[in-house]
Amino acid sequence: MKDKLAFGYPEGLTTGGTHYCPGCTHGIIHRLIAEVIDELGVRERTVGVSPVGCAVLAYNYFSTDYQEASHGRAPAVATGIKRARPDLMVYTYQGDGDLASIGMAEIVHAANRGEKFTVVFVNNAIYGMTGGQMAPTTMPGQVTSTSPRGRELDLAGHPIRMVELISTLHTPAFVARGTVIRPLQAVQTKELLRRAFQYQKEGKCFSMVEILSTCPTNWGMPPAEALNWLEKTMMPYYPLGVFKTPEEGVDRAPLPLCGLQDGGK
Amino acid sequence: MARKLMKGCEAIGEAAIKANCKLFFGYPITPQNEIPEYMSRRLPQVGGTFVQAESEVAASNMLYGAAGAGERVFTSSSSPGISLMQEAVSYMAGSELPVVIVNIMRAGPGLGGILPSQADYFQSTKGGGHGDYRLLVLAPSSVQEAVDLMQDAFDLADHYRNPVMVIADGLIGQMMEPVEFKEDRQPCRSLPSKDWATTGWKGEGRPRAIVNSLFLDPNLLERHNEKLTAKYAEMARNEVRxxxxxxxxxxxxxxxxxxxxxxxxxxxxxxxxxxxxxxxxxxxxxxxxxxxxxxxxxxxxxxxxxxxxxxxxxxxxxxxxxxxxxxxxxxxxxxxxxxxxxxxxxxxxxxxxxxxxxxx
Known part of the structure; x- marks a missing residue:
């Protein structure tokens, strides 16, 4: 009987392991992206862009051409790549400090111009790489190394909801939010990613998938507890769903994903 | 080709097109607006792309992406805008990306004024961004020389894999002079193939292309700095004009x-x-x-x-x-x-x- 590989690395990933902390969900998200790239058959014409942040070394983990970007500028770099070579499949992989703080101008304008690339926005409500400082997406009262008394809303404002913000733009786009804290939600998030890349493949529109992610190290929690904290604290404020599609009739109306209402249990 | 009366800024734009540059990313600032305006009109006629960026910060990072994808690309700005580009300039020098940047200098510091100046000499030649790097910096004194230097700038950028900056004061950008675009112009330097560019990796033929300036290992970063320094020394030997x-x-x-x-x-x-x-x-x-x-x-x-x-x-x-x-x-x-x-x-x-x- 011939051996058959039941489960292995997607071709889109390299096999050397990663530097991510135990319990971090970057690894799962990397895998989902790689699987989508493989399944769409576009690996040989895909270019990833990672800016400063925890995914700064992502070029070591994806087996595609890659460009490193400075902090927040991945959407500008991706604009340059895609305008130079529209035949390429281009995606950015950005964290919350990167995309929602220093890179706010770049993401909003890339989306508004309708740049035909895909943004994977990993929101873990904290600056991970620099050691756990407050992010624009940090939750009210959340303790971080720069909000030692918890996020104070009268000083730091409320967390920014990027998917909702981008959805207000009139330019056609695919904008959605998922998470990967349970297997079913990971499968559903993969479907969001597949749609996002498919729209790009068809040259249709800008696409962005926000993925709620854990940071046990900087949240100061064991991984399992971090999953629960995300579910209880972040998910009510950052609802999962599809917020905008380029087709008629879906504009700023979050569509609940099947099975997500109960947290995917 | 017959001589033609052209404004400096427009001649600079046309020179880039003659150098087969099909991509321009820029942001409005006086006194160089005629360059992006000219490119927005001309590039679609030659199958190129013009993007008005949301800022000079974004424009310069679009340059990074396009150059990293192996295409000729340029931007123009004036002093305060060039200051905003310094982040990407440092990254492009560190990642060895060939780009051309035009600075039509105006008076500073700060918002300063919109009239001609040469006060960005330090910024251009001593490294306006962070880290050990050098740009090739060319300074025309006439519209014709601006045209000639622009075309050379693209060849030099490709040859050395380094940003080239053309700095002219507002006078050169704004005045009209007769210019001639030479027919059958040959590249002024050899143009190596861009096998380092992110054009899509087929799994063979070349290593995976990674455009990057991150070296967390101090020894690797030092080696990278030594490689760059050797390149700058070669420029110093060969490119004095x-x-x-x-x-x-x-x-x-x-x-x-x-x-x-x-x-x-x-x-x-x-x-x-x-x-x-x-x-x-x-x-x-x-x-x-x-x-x-x-x-x-x-x-x-x-x-x-x-x-x-x-x-x-x-x-x-x-x-x-x-x-x-x-x-x-x-x-x-x-x-x-x-x-x-x-x-x-x-x-x-x-x-x-x-x-x-x-x-x-």
Missing amino acids: VAEYFTDEDYDLLVVAYGSVARVCLSAIRQLRAEGKRVALVRPISLFPFPTEVIERAANKAGRVLVVELSTGQMLEDVRMAVGKDFPVAFHGRTGGNLVTPDEAREKILAQLAAREASR
């Missing part, structure tokens, strides 16, 4: 000036020579690499140097380095957007000739 006027003859004073100021000085010098005054001019065209040896030789022949700039004395420091600390170097600079007039240059030259006479 300088124009000399009357240095073959006898002279009592050497004037050093670049860009449009050099032309003003040359007018004054020609007139003075007709009157029997012995003055010569050296005009650096490449500001990095700086024509140190030419200036040292020409200055020693005169025994006295006058540097004229639209700044409070920036190139002055490189001239002083070239001639040594005990050499008499005088300076005349105008700022705020004021120009040096031929009469003013004449007066300053005459004063230096008199000082030289008195010191004998």
Whole structure:
């Protein structure tokens, strides 16, 4: 009987392991992206862009051409790549400090111009790489190394909801939010990613998938507890769903994903 | 091709198109708006792409992406906008990306004014961004020279895998002069294949392309710095460009000036020579690499140097380095957007000739 590989690395990933902390969900998200790239058959014409942040070394983990970007500028770099070579499949992989703080101008304008690339926005409500400082997406009262008394809303404002913000733009786009804290939600998030890349493949529109992610190290929690904290604290404020599609009739109306209402249990 | 009357900014744009540059990313700022306006009109006619970016920060990072994908690309801006681009300039130097950046300099610091200046000399030649890096910096003194240097700039950028900056004061950008675009122009340097560019990896034929300036291992980063330094040394050896006027003859004073100021000085010098005054001019065209040896030789022949700039004395420091600390170097600079007039240059030259006479 011939051996058959039941489960292995997607071709889109390299096999050397990663530097991510135990319990971090970057690894799962990397895998989902790689699987989508493989399944769409576009690996040989895909270019990833990672800016400063925890995914700064992502070029070591994806087996595609890659460009490193400075902090927040991945959407500008991706604009340059895609305008130079529209035949390429281009995606950015950005964290919350990167995309929602220093890179706010770049993401909003890339989306508004309708740049035909895909943004994977990993929101873990904290600056991970620099050691756990407050992010624009940090939750009210959340303790971080720069909000030692918890996020104070009268000083730091409320967390920014990027998917909702981008959805207000009139330019056609695919904008959605998922998470990967349970297997079913990971499968559903993969479907969001597949749609996002498919729209790009068809040259249709800008696409962005926000993925709620854990940071046990900087949240100061064991991984399992971090999953629960995300579910209880972040998910009510950052609802999962599809917020905008380029087709008629879906504009700023979050569509609940099947099975997500109960947290995917 | 016949000579054509063109505004400096538009001629710079056309020169880029003639250099087969199909991509422009930029942001409006006076006094260079005619460049993005021209590119927005012309690029679609030649199958190219123009993007008006949300800021100079974004424009320069779009340059990074497009250059990293292996295409010729340029941007233009003016002093405050160039300041905003310095982040990407440092990254592009670190990642060895060939791009062309035009700075139509205006008076600073801060918001300053919109009139001509040469006060971005330090920023361009000494590294306006962070880290150890150098740009090739070219400074035209006429619209025709701007056209020629622009086309060379793309070849130099590709040859060295390095950003090239063309700096011109607002005068060059705004004035109209006859220009000629040479037919069948050949590249001024060899153009290596861009097998490092992110064009999609087929799993063979070349290593995976990674455009990057991150080296967390100090030894690897030091090796990278050494590689870059060797490249800058090669540029310094091979890319000095300088124009000399009357240095073959006898002279009592050497004037050093670049860009449009050099032309003003040359007018004054020609007139003075007709009157029997012995003055010569050296005009650096490449500001990095700086024509140190030419200036040292020409200055020693005169025994006295006058540097004229639209700044409070920036190139002055490189001239002083070239001639040594005990050499008499005088300076005349105008700022705020004021120009040096031929009469003013004449007066300053005459004063230096008199000082030289008195010191004998």
